[in-house]
Each structure stands twice: as C-alpha cells, then as structure tokens.
Amino acid sequence: MNVIDLFAGAGGLSEGFRKAGYNIISHIEVDKSACNTLRTREAYYYLKEIEKLNVYEEYLMKKISRDQLYSEVPDYILNKVIEAEINDKNFNNITYKIDEHLSRQQDQEVDLVVGGPPCQAFSSAGISRDPNRMKGDPRNFLYKQYIKFIVKYNPKFFIFENVKGIITAQKGDIFRSLQEDLSNAGYKIDYRILNAKDFGVSQNRQRVILIGWRKEYEFSYPSFDLLSPASLISISALFNDLPYLKSGQSIDGEKSYRMNAKIANSFIRTKDWKILSQHIARVHNRNDLEIYKLVVENWNKHNKLIKYNELPLENQTHNNRAIFLDRYKLVPSKGISHTIVAHISKDGHYYIHPDLDQNRSISVREAARIQSFPDDFYFEDSRTAAFRQIGNAVPPLMAYHIASHLKNTLKEII
Structure with missing residues (x-):
C-alpha cells in the first residue's frame, strides 16, 4: 500500500510502516538534517534490496563520503525525500513531486497518509515557556496543511499523530476544528491516547493517535494487542551489548559491541548487525559530573530523584533555586x-545514564534505542542534530505494530 509521510522528521513513522510492508512514496520535511537522514535511510533500503549493503557499511565506517554513498543510489530513490516547508506557497510544487513518484508505481493511488505537524505549539513544555501561551504561534494551524493533502489525494485511511496537548490547546478549539474539517473532507475519525510502552518501546511516551477512514468503509478504531508491563525490556537490558563510555568518549562506525552480550530487542539489533555507530557521549563539566553522580547515588539509595535545592550549595550554580x-x-x-524529547539536543541533564561507573548522560545511540530506532539507522549531521531528530520522532516499533495491525484490517475491507 502506498504511503505519504508528512512532517516526516527523521522518519520514525516511515520506518515502522516500511518494516510492516508498506510502500513509502514520499517523505516531506523541512529540516535539512532530517532530510539528509531520510535520504541515507532510503540509500540503506535500496542497497539492501540490491544486495550491496557493504557500501552502506563502508559509509558507516567512514571509508566513503556521503556523496559517494548517494552516488550508488538512483536519483529517483533519493528524490523521494522532498525537502520543503509545508505551506500554501509550496503546496503545488510538493504535490507535483509526489505525483511524479506516484507515476512510477503500478498502483498510482495513495492508500494512506501519515504524519503529525510539529507539536511544540501543543506541548505543555512549549506552552509554559511562551508568554503568550502559544496563542499566536502559526504551528497551531499546520493541521490545516495536513488536511489539504487529505483532500488532494483522498487516501483510504490516514494517521495523525501528536502530543496529548493538542486535545486541550486553546480550550479544545483547535482539536474540535481539526475533527470538523476532517469530517467535512469525507472521513470518519476516532482517536486514542496511546503509550509507546504498550507496543514494546522501553519508554513511557503518550501520544494522540487519530485514525481517519473514508466514510464508505465499515471500520472502527482498532483494539491493539497491547503488551503486558512484564514483557517490557528494561534500560539495563536494552543497553546490555553496548560498550561502556565515559563523558566525552565515542564509538562511531566500529565493530565494537560487547562480546557475547545478550541482544535484548531484535527489532533494534539482529545478531548479524556488527557495526556500532553514533555511540557518542557528551563532554560534561566537573560540576555536572558531580551532580550526575549524586543523582544516581540518591536514586540507588532512596529510589527517588534529588531536587536541585537538595544538592550541596557548591553545586547549585543557578540563581533561581x-x-x-x-x-x-x-x-x-x-x-x-x-x-525522550527534543530538548535532549540542548543538554543531557534529564537523561543521566544509570551506571555510576560511566557517569554521563546517555549517548546518541542509547537515545535512539530508547526510541526503538534500529542500530543500522544513521542520523545525519551533528550530534545536536541527531539528538533533536531522535527526540522529535515517533518510535518506529510503535509505528510498526500500528501499521501491522492496520494492514490486516485494511486487507479485509478494501
């Protein structure tokens, strides 16, 4: 089934749907680094299909450049990534490019549109930081751009993902308007607040997942097979095969997994995958390292987090206490x-590694694993850009389970 991914970010939704057997027609994204990541992932899948994955591995090991990697991939594959801001001005140009990709398909109908507009305008953190409570933020209305693609392509189904705050933003007016506009476009809709941990992701992450379907279909919101808490993979198990790092150390593009260590999640790493990339730890100053040590020790002793005003006075460097x-x-x-949120790109204070011996915040690869990205997934450009892409993403494992469940249902009714 053909899928268009809007506001694609690094491609968490695309990754999950692709692994479930869907055909991704186009990713539309404005962030340059995220677009580079999407292109590199397209290169990975193409090279895997033609049995030349060794070229991708050479790229991860820094033996060839990104340009050299891309030179091994046809332009029409890389051009599936449409780097553009989704707005009225660019709409015709974006849809022209999508139509070009559709024309290459045997089936030229769009079956599914997925995606969610940037959520900062609806998040509690974003609202609390803005003196106007995000009332004038243009991102409040990016959902209208999403609807324009729904009207244009009339997909059989769509999935709209966002933070819980979209339900109550502007006293609920935005979410009510969204639902009315989608209904007027010819769709029945329903939504749930779903948690990534119920789909096997080692993270407590609640998101609104709204599903729409054409009114001619007999369909109702799925009852997903949620996993039991006992089946969740702990952080220690998730990190088990990763080598130890100290602050400022990194392993990037080496065959350096811990020998004979158990692989906890086969979605993230199969036993055949040997190249560890982007296991990169931040450099921390002495004061932060002292605080990190105190935080971990306090947790291990009392099973609770230490408050800032409970730290030794010499460690309290902020004026506002x-x-x-x-x-x-x-x-x-x-x-x-x-x-995991995009703020991880600014500092690691909310994501301290639990191992006292390592005494640091989590690495890029550890953050990616918490978000359930496979170890063969490479985030382009800087460490900061990688963290931002990871924090903004939909967990691929959650997307995979949703996509797999929907696929079986769609086969019955279409």
Missing part, C-alpha cells in the same frame, strides 16, 4: 525511560 527543581533526571536501569 525556587522553581525548576527537577533539573536532573536519570534513566532508571531496572525500569523504562521517561519521554
């Missing part, structure tokens, strides 16, 4: 992570 007391959080070894 009355608010934002939860400046530091660790990722618990025996449990699962709290939500």
Whole structure:
C-alpha cells in the first residue's frame, strides 16, 4: 500500500510502516538534517534490496563520503525525500513531486497518509515557556496543511499523530476544528491516547493517535494487542551489548559491541548487525559530573530523584533555586525511560545514564534505542542534530505494530 509521510522528521513513522510492508512514496520535511537522514535511510533500503549493503557499511565506517554513498543510489530513490516547508506557497510544487513518484508505481493511488505537524505549539513544555501561551504561534494551524493533502489525494485511511496537548490547546478549539474539517473532507475519525510502552518501546511516551477512514468503509478504531508491563525490556537490558563510555568518549562506525552480550530487542539489533555507530557521549563539566553522580547515588539509595535545592550549595550554580527543581533526571536501569524529547539536543541533564561507573548522560545511540530506532539507522549531521531528530520522532516499533495491525484490517475491507 502506498504511503505519504508528512512532517516526516527523521522518519520514525516511515520506518515502522516500511518494516510492516508498506510502500513509502514520499517523505516531506523541512529540516535539512532530517532530510539528509531520510535520504541515507532510503540509500540503506535500496542497497539492501540490491544486495550491496557493504557500501552502506563502508559509509558507516567512514571509508566513503556521503556523496559517494548517494552516488550508488538512483536519483529517483533519493528524490523521494522532498525537502520543503509545508505551506500554501509550496503546496503545488510538493504535490507535483509526489505525483511524479506516484507515476512510477503500478498502483498510482495513495492508500494512506501519515504524519503529525510539529507539536511544540501543543506541548505543555512549549506552552509554559511562551508568554503568550502559544496563542499566536502559526504551528497551531499546520493541521490545516495536513488536511489539504487529505483532500488532494483522498487516501483510504490516514494517521495523525501528536502530543496529548493538542486535545486541550486553546480550550479544545483547535482539536474540535481539526475533527470538523476532517469530517467535512469525507472521513470518519476516532482517536486514542496511546503509550509507546504498550507496543514494546522501553519508554513511557503518550501520544494522540487519530485514525481517519473514508466514510464508505465499515471500520472502527482498532483494539491493539497491547503488551503486558512484564514483557517490557528494561534500560539495563536494552543497553546490555553496548560498550561502556565515559563523558566525552565515542564509538562511531566500529565493530565494537560487547562480546557475547545478550541482544535484548531484535527489532533494534539482529545478531548479524556488527557495526556500532553514533555511540557518542557528551563532554560534561566537573560540576555536572558531580551532580550526575549524586543523582544516581540518591536514586540507588532512596529510589527517588534529588531536587536541585537538595544538592550541596557548591553545586547549585543557578540563581533561581525556587522553581525548576527537577533539573536532573536519570534513566532508571531496572525500569523504562521517561519521554525522550527534543530538548535532549540542548543538554543531557534529564537523561543521566544509570551506571555510576560511566557517569554521563546517555549517548546518541542509547537515545535512539530508547526510541526503538534500529542500530543500522544513521542520523545525519551533528550530534545536536541527531539528538533533536531522535527526540522529535515517533518510535518506529510503535509505528510498526500500528501499521501491522492496520494492514490486516485494511486487507479485509478494501
């Protein structure tokens, strides 16, 4: 089934749907680094299909450049990534390019549109930081651009993903308007707040998943087969085969997994995958390292996080000690992570590694694993860009389970 991915980011939704057997027609994304990531992932799948994955492996090991990697891939594959801002001005140009890709398909109908507009305008963190409570933010209305693609391509189904805050944003007016506009476009809709941990992701991450279907179909919101808490993979198990790093150290493009260590999640890494990339740890100053050590020790001893005003006075370098007391959080070894968000690109204080011996925030690869990205997935450009892409993404494993369930249902009714 043919899929268009809007506001694609690094491609978490695309990755899950692709692994479930869907055909991704186009990814539309404005961020340059995310687009590079999407192109590199397209290169991976193409080279895998023609049994030349050794070229991709050479790229990860820094033996060839990105240009050399892309030179092995036809332009029509790389051009599936449409680097453009989704707005009224660019709409015709974007759809022209999508139509070009559709023309290459035997079946030229769009079966599914997936994606979700940037969520900062609806997130509690974004609203709390903005003095106007995001009321004038143009991102409040990017859902209207999403609907334009629904009207243009009339897909059989669509999936709209966003943060919980979209339901209550602007006293619920935005979400009500979204539902009315989608209904007027000819679709029945329903939504649930789903948690990534219920789909096998080692992370507590709640998101609104709205599903729409053409009104001629007899369909209802699926009852997904949710996993039991006992089946969740802990952070210590998830990181088990990754080599230890200290602050500032990195392993990027080497065959360096821990020997004979158990692989906890086969979606993330199969036993055949040997190249570890982007296991990159930040450099931390001495004060942060001292605080990280205190946070982990306090958790191990009392099973609770230490507040900022509970730190030794010599470690309290911020003037404001009355608010934002939860400046530091660790990722618990025996449990699962709290939500990975894009702020991880700015610092690692909310994502402290639970191992005292390593004493650092989590690496790029560890963050990617918490989000359920496969180890063969490479995030382009800087470490900061990689963290941002990871924090903004839909967990691929969650997308895979949703896509697999829908695929079986769609076969019955279409």
